[in-house]
Amino acid sequence: MSDDGVSSLSAWMEFARPVLQVLSDGAVWTFADLRAAVAAAMSEGTGDPDISAGPRAEKFVRAVRDLVAVGAVTQESSSRTSITQFGRQLLAADPVETTLINQLPAYREATSMQHIASREPVEDRREAYWFVDAHHAGVESKDQTQRFLDGGIWENSVADKYLDQVGSMQPGDLIAIKHAYIRRADLPFDGRGRDVPVMAIKATGTVVANLRDGRMVEVDWDPAEPLREWYFYTSEQTVWRVERGDWMRDGLIDFTFDWAEQDLDRFRNAPDWADRFGDDAVAVVEPGDESEIDEEALQGRTDAYTLTDIVADGCFVPEPVLGDYLDALRTKKNLILQGPPGTGKTWLAKRLGYALIGSKDRNLLRAIQFHPTLAYEDFVRGWRPSGDGKLQLEDGMFLDIVNAARADPGNNHVLVIEEINRGNLAQIFGELLTLLENSKRTPGEALELSYRRPGEPPTYLPENLYIIGTMNLADRSLAIVDFALRRRFAFRNLEPTLNESWRRWVSEHNDIPDDFLTVLAHRVNALNDTIAADRSLGEQYRIGHSFFTPYGAARVEDPATWLRRVVDSEIRPLLDEYWFDDPERVQKEAEALLGYPL
Secondary structure, eight states: OOHHHHHTTHHHHTTHHHHHHHHTTOOOEEHHHHHHHHHHHHHTTTOOOOOSSHHHHHHHHHHHHHHHHTTSEEESSSSEEEEOHHHHHHHHHOSSOSTTGGGSHHHHHHHHHHOTTTOOOOOOOOSOEEEEEOBOTTSSSSBOHHHHHHHTEEEOOSTTSSHHHHHTOOTTOEEEEEEEEEESSSOSSOOTTSOEEEEEEEEEEEEEEEOSSSSEEEEEEEEEEEEEEEESSOOOOSEEEEOSSSHHHHHHHHHHHHOOOOOHHHHHTSTTTHHHHSTTOOOOOOSSOOSOEEHHHHHTOTTBOOHHHHHHTTOOSOHHHHHHHHHHHHHHSEEEEEESTTSOHHHHHHHHHHHHHTBOOTTSEEEEEOOTTOOHHHHTEEEEEOTTSOEEEEEOHHHHHHHHHHTOTTSOEEEEEETGGGSOHHHHHTTHHHHTSGGGOSGGGOBOOSSOOTTOOOBOOOTTEEEEEEEEGGGOOOHHHHHHHHTTSEEEEOOOOOSHHHHHHHHHHHOOOHHHHHHHHHHHHHHHHHHHHOTTSOGGGOOOGGGGSOSTTOOOSOHHHHHHHHIIIIIHHHHHHHTTTOHHHHHHHHHHHHTSOO
8 A cells, every 4th residue: 555545544543542542441342331431431521422323433433443453343243343462553553643654664554455345255154144134024113223232132033934054054164143124315326216124233243153943043142233234135024135246246245244345336346236326327306205125114015915815816726735845946046847748837937937927917927938949148138239330249038037036035036948859958048057957156156157257256146046847757858857856957757637627617617517517627637647557658648727717807697618629729629639540539529528429
């Protein structure tokens, strides 16, 4: 660092000597207590300097950070500090003047290497940092922060969720209580009239014990006074696991646990936010007040979507089985629904995605259909002609959703891939095929793209990106495609389901008599038994229930005519493909399905 760089530190060096004087008693001080003691010491004879908020509070924070960086102060935990021998030497060398500390050769030498504005991140001793919520529904006081601080705990009260994450917290891990919301006013930058995601850090601490029940950990807490607010890269999840590896994650970790400043200009002008908050963004006027929108209100949204809603929408798979599908998706990150034609694979894939998201937010779910000619250049990134006749690199759908998910860690993002086995996966995903595995969803596993922009860092898939594929077993292509998917995806089979739930749904929504549906189910099951027993076909060629489920709530006036139309237009052409060399058999099975000769 140059002399100019060192002298620029003097703006906050007025706090350096008072900090060292307070810490010189040899005790370990919390950040809040240290600030109060420094304020009290500096107020003698001059009035309260008020370092609880505003620019002076930030100068105080920077002074403590610099003293930690040069080794004058050490962090005992996430926000507990004590003086070092070097700090005592600084006090002894500067017994009177507070501004002489930054002129000491030892300080200047250490600062030139370690100052927070340019220093490299300290080697990370931890794999994960934890950001947890204290707003719990269903209890007397929704904000449990004070109870957690008083009890030295953090508790997961969300039924049957986050058990694995909480169970994996280790003693020594750093943890923070956060609270996410949005705001349009009172921002430290121009929000251009738009809602800005904000996350307040209410307390930080160190995990000291884990009860291994997925519910509770013991924590040595330090309250954050005053609250510090982080912008843009936020999360509403009750448990958010963050690892180092990219500038956004590193910035959040340093802000929370090392008192670093957030580089708001970099975030505002990053690709994910530049169009709304960047230097060239156009201001807008949006309706509504400018007050905070609390995450408690978000948790009570009326558009919440759950497994129960899937059943209510007309799914004939029992809810516990759907729960297994969703658990497999959460664990593996990738799920394939496979089954015979007409078993509702795509329909269910999208609704499972919405259940994982928690609402029918179409901005968080994208769908695409694979085909044999789809290539990496279409799906990930490739060269495209620009308006001036030159070629330029353009991102495909997959990178769009990857970047959207990475910039929005508070929500799950889902990509539904129909007919996933019809595409050449190695050709479509390229190097990213490896990164689909759930164990490789970290910055440490990042890979460089085949078409890489200058200075672009390696790419990884975020943990909040989930993929649901569908596979028609009757159209299965080469077995090697299935092998490529097997280790990266969980598989679940859908069966033709003409059960009581199906009969009740069709009877109630389409006015088809129950006795007619009972007979129809018996005939379809008999046809499927015949198909399954045929050695040239098998179970994967059976006929699904979707063929016999009228769309919507339209009343079927004449069930027999409706069934004849279904058989003529959909079932018989399928049977013609199955038994293309035996038209008499096709005739026989179609007549058996209708119950009368054609």
